[in-house]
Amino acid sequence: MTDRTDFRFGLRVRYAEVDFQGIVYFAHYATYFDVAIHEFFRSLPYDYTSIRRTSGTDFNIVRSVVEFKRPLRFDEAFEVEVTLGRIGRTSLTFTPAIWVASESEPRATGEVVWVHADQATMRAVPLPEELLTLLHGRSGMAQEV
Amino acid sequence: MTDRTDFRFGLRVRYAEVDFQGIVYFAHYATYFDVAIHEFFRSLPYDYTSIRRTSGTDFNIVRSVVEFKRPLRFDEAFEVEVTLGRIGRTSLTFTPAIWVASESEPRATGEVVWVHADQATMRAVPLPEELLTLLHGRSGMAQEV
Amino acid sequence: MTDRTDFRFGLRVRYAEVDFQGIVYFAHYATYFDVAIHEFFRSLPYDYTSIRRTSGTDFNIVRSVVEFKRPLRFDEAFEVEVTLGRIGRTSLTFTPAIWVASESEPRATGEVVWVHADQATMRAVPLPEELLTLLHGRSGMAQEV
Amino acid sequence: MTDRTDFRFGLRVRYAEVDFQGIVYFAHYATYFDVAIHEFFRSLPYDYTSIRRTSGTDFNIVRSVVEFKRPLRFDEAFEVEVTLGRIGRTSLTFTPAIWVASESEPRATGEVVWVHADQATMRAVPLPEELLTLLHGRSGMAQEV
Numbered sequence: 001m002t003d004r005t006d007f008r009f010g011l012r013v014r015y016a017e018v019d020f021q022g023i024v025y026f027a028h029y030a031t032y033f034d035v036a037i038h039e040f041f042r043s044l045p046y047d048y049t050s051i052r053r054t055s056g057t058d059f060n061i062v063r064s065v066v067e068f069k070r071p072l073r074f075d076e077a078f079e080v081e082v083t084l085g086r087i088g089r090t091s092l093t094f095t096p097a098i099w100v101a102s103e104s105e106p107r108a109t110g111e112v113v114w115v116h117a118d119q120a121t122m123r124a125v126p127l128p129e130e131l132l133t134l135l136h137g138r139s140g141m142a143q144e145v
Numbered sequence: 146m147t148d149r150t151d152f153r154f155g156l157r158v159r160y161a162e163v164d165f166q167g168i169v170y171f172a173h174y175a176t177y178f179d180v181a182i183h184e185f186f187r188s189l190p191y192d193y194t195s196i197r198r199t200s201g202t203d204f205n206i207v208r209s210v211v212e213f214k215r216p217l218r219f220d221e222a223f224e225v226e227v228t229l230g231r232i233g234r235t236s237l238t239f240t241p242a243i244w245v246a247s248e249s250e251p252r253a254t255g256e257v258v259w260v261h262a263d264q265a266t267m268r269a270v271p272l273p274e275e276l277l278t279l280l281h282g283r284s285g286m287a288q289e290v
Numbered sequence: 291m292t293d294r295t296d297f298r299f300g301l302r303v304r305y306a307e308v309d310f311q312g313i314v315y316f317a318h319y320a321t322y323f324d325v326a327i328h329e330f331f332r333s334l335p336y337d338y339t340s341i342r343r344t345s346g347t348d349f350n351i352v353r354s355v356v357e358f359k360r361p362l363r364f365d366e367a368f369e370v371e372v373t374l375g376r377i378g379r380t381s382l383t384f385t386p387a388i389w390v391a392s393e394s395e396p397r398a399t400g401e402v403v404w405v406h407a408d409q410a411t412m413r414a415v416p417l418p419e420e421l422l423t424l425l426h427g428r429s430g431m432a433q434e435v
Numbered sequence: 436m437t438d439r440t441d442f443r444f445g446l447r448v449r450y451a452e453v454d455f456q457g458i459v460y461f462a463h464y465a466t467y468f469d470v471a472i473h474e475f476f477r478s479l480p481y482d483y484t485s486i487r488r489t490s491g492t493d494f495n496i497v498r499s500v501v502e503f504k505r506p507l508r509f510d511e512a513f514e515v516e517v518t519l520g521r522i523g524r525t526s527l528t529f530t531p532a533i534w535v536a537s538e539s540e541p542r543a544t545g546e547v548v549w550v551h552a553d554q555a556t557m558r559a560v561p562l563p564e565e566l567l568t569l570l571h572g573r574s575g576m577a578q579e580v
Binding site for chain 4 (some may be wrong): 015016018019020022027074137
């Protein structure tokens with residue numbers, strides 16, 4: 001089963017992020033996705049950065065995909081839509097997209113897979129109950145079995 | 146048919162690239178791939194950056210994938226292996242991997258797809274003949290039809 | 291004579307910008323300054339990025355200084371205060387500072403010097419009249435002679 | 436008294452580091468300086484990253500200056516010259532410069548001040564004796580009093 005939780009966060013292209021072609025250097029799209037995923041957690045609200053201190057676990061990214069449709073240019077304002085495509089036992093799969101206002105197609109889409117892992121052994125462990133509760137409360141999502 | 150052209154380029158993790166977990170921030174792996182692909186072209190030798198001046202075409206990245214196996218840490222030396230997985234009519238698909246000496250598994254693998262496009266219309270156009278000749282000379286590769 | 295034009299722009303520390311010590315990597319402060327200076331121009335409003343197309347001139351940065359007082363940490367919200375410390379004949383000297391709400395001392399201060407230059411010869415040329423008019427209108431500033 | 440320790444480390448401009456003007460984005464020069472300073476320590480050899488684990492102290496950057504003379508362009512090879520301009524009681528002042536082979540003037544010069552500080556209190560503490568010994572052995576430098 002696939003769950004969806006939509007969230008949007010606005011950003012603007014920095015001069016530092018633009019390359020010789022005048023478009024955003026491709027690796028920065030993954031950073032944009034990451035910034036928006038952080039804001040998604042804030043909106044729950046869930047402070048995932050504190051789990052490392054209390055539980056010895058943390059999230060690690062195991063897969064990052066970006067599909068580039070049309071380039072973002074310097075100074076363009078855009079929104080990163082964060083969709084939670086899948087809630088696994090130990091992982092979360094986000095499928096973000098980058099939108100510019102009034103356009104009908106995204107500039108870019110992608111996938112980011114986070115795994116919840118014990119930082120000493122680097123083995124995947126089940127997602128924190130508190131996080132699951134917040135995700136379910138958000139949008140009537142059911143955990144994937 | 147799948148063609149292969151292997152090439153390796155050495156790098157070392159910069160402090161600027163490491164995050165709070167002491168490991169390389171995930172978006173930088175795509176930059177590492179990119180640096181090595183540039184060096185791969187230099188080794189042919191093919192100056193793809195000059196085609197925009199002479200032909201009005203250029204390469205655009207349409208897809209970038211990174212699969213993270215085990216993190217790179219600050220100051221680690223590593224090699225990016227650039228494999229040319231597929232030569233299409235208008236595109237090149239690279240399948241890079243990051244290796245640390247003496248290890249039997251890569252730290253990360255990925256895929257980067259470059260499309261050769263007219264920069265005015267942004268439509269894909271056939272790969273330059275000169276580039277195809279160099280790629281074929283390199284490893285007995287045949288163009289995919 | 292020294293002129294002042296104050297402007298503040300809010301940002302938040304990205305995970306991508308934090309290093310192994312959990313604090314913002316030092317080189318990113320200059321990027322923060324730059325983002326805020328861009329927004330300062332937008333507020334005038336002056337589109338300095340278009341001058342290269344119409345006049346063949348552009349701004350080049352000739353000096354960048356950052357003094358680090360106390361580190362910014364991951365996820366902290368802050369404001370970059372942009373003060374225009376000096377309007378020269380061919381240059382602008384910004385003296386930005388980074389503030390966190392309710393604090394009495396800035397986290398960092400600095401200086402960024404922009405020179406208006408002919409891009410073919412790279413020689414400094416007088417600041418555009420239109421820009422001077424906007425800067426004077428902003429705060430009763432007089433051009434330094 | 437001013438001490439000097441020269442060291443050079445070679446780099447090449449990455450596409451990721453170039454901006455819309457086709458030149459290196461100004462904030463990256465500080466990163467180049469930083470990479471070369473790390474290599475300078477390796478050459479001593481001194482592992483400054485381990486002091487945080489053994490002593491609870493670490494180095495913090497308190498000042499960073501870059502003076503831009505002529506821009507570095509995409510794919511240019513260059514060397515960062517690291518000069519140790521001053522050894523203070525608790526600080527080291529580096530005065531790096533960026534050189535392109537066969538040129539008589541540097542592309543950029545700068546200053547980076549590192550302070551050795553207790554990470555709990557953030558108060559400056561004397562430089563480690565072992566480091567001073569290595570620096571003195573390197574070039575007959577005397578500690579500044």
